[in-house]
């Protein structure tokens with residue numbers, strides 16, 4: 001378990017900004033087929049925790065990629081923002097592409 005700390009990030013065009021008050025900066029990687037298709041490689045993300053603020057919600061597109069998860073991106077510039085488990089609305093996995101993962105990830109774990 002990494003330290004919990006506030007992180008923020010935004011998409012490429014700046015229309016969407018996300019903040020988490022207590023993210024776990026331990027970086028996780030998912031190599032499943034859907035993540036690789038979505039991002040062209042493994043999904044690198046951190047657990048954003050439960051206290052999330054999204055600015056620019058009108059530019060947020062939520063794609064239901066399976067019965068249990070949705071993938072969220074900026075509909076203006078396409079930047080991947082986060083991955084969300086539908087049955088746990090508190091589980092936001094911030095994509096490193098949004099910059100919200102911080103620059104000092106303390107290591108990585110791999111799942112799938």
Ligand SMILES: [Zn+2]
Nearest residue numbers: 011013074077
């Ligand atoms: Zn954008």
